[in-house]
């Protein structure tokens with residue numbers, strides 16, 4: 001296989017490699033060093049310690065630089081993502097957890113001070129929310145599901161790696177099919193982007209991430225409506241459902257919840273002051 005390495009071709013010296021990456025990606029030296037450190041999984045300060053690269057290291061690094069240049073999210077290249085205190089494995093084809101979802105978990109912690117015993121997550125992706133909740137609520141048993149086999153495979157890896165198998169179980173399935181019993185907390189970050197807005201997502205999302213994880217159908221709330229309606233059969237009397245939502249769906253969801261005669265629900269804002277989280281539960285007042 002011939003890989004064209006441009007400026008990279010004749011150099012195995014780290015200084016020159018940094019210069020080549022900086023030119024190729026049109027970033028300054030600082031950023032080039034950060035990118036190389038991340039792509040090689042080395043602390044940045046070590047880059048110049050062993051300042052010549054082996055030929056195969058160089059080939060791998062360059063092919064990764066090219067993937068980055070083509071818009072692939074860095075998480076898919078390094079196969080790693082940070083979610084709160086955990087470094088998780090992320091496989092291409094599985095939705096990359098977002099920072100607003102870390103905020104969602106913090107919000108859940110504030111709103112659910114009591115210790116839920118049984119938690120259900122619908123659409124777990126790489127397992128980020130369930131793993132964070134397992135750390136927050138050390139006595140809880142968590143069941144996490146996803147329709148995607150690849151997501152379940154990814155989440156299984158993370159759960160095993162973090163030694164949470166005895167508390168986090170995984171199940172592949174569509175919504176609540178195969179789910180039995182009731183839960184104190186049902187959590188989901190579902191697909192919620194209205195179909196018409198899918199084209200406006202960044203190219204790296206549109207071209208590399210699984211669109212079934214994001215596309216919420218024509219009105220954006222199709223999935224959430226089913227999630228809520230079917231979820232009521234699985235919620236304990238004083239249980240709570242927590243859902244990450246799109247900021248433009250608040251009106252539609254309020255209408256839907258009212259039409260379902262659901263009296264206790266409330267919306268919460270994210271750190272950008274946008275309503276992004278919906279909580280439904282018998283023990284909570286609407287606000």
Ligand code: SAM
Nearest residue numbers: 095097123124125146147148174175189191213
């Ligand atoms: N929970 C992860 C997070 O917050 O990063 C992933 C959220 S991602 C936005 C939505 C997830 O829901 C995807 O992993 C997708 O495969 C899953 N999903 C989509 N449709 C589903 C369905 N009908 N039943 C179960 N999961 C579904």
Ligand code: GLN
Nearest residue numbers: 189190191192193213214
């Ligand atoms: N906020 C996500 C994005 O920008 C969408 C997440 C979702 O649909 N749950 O891609």
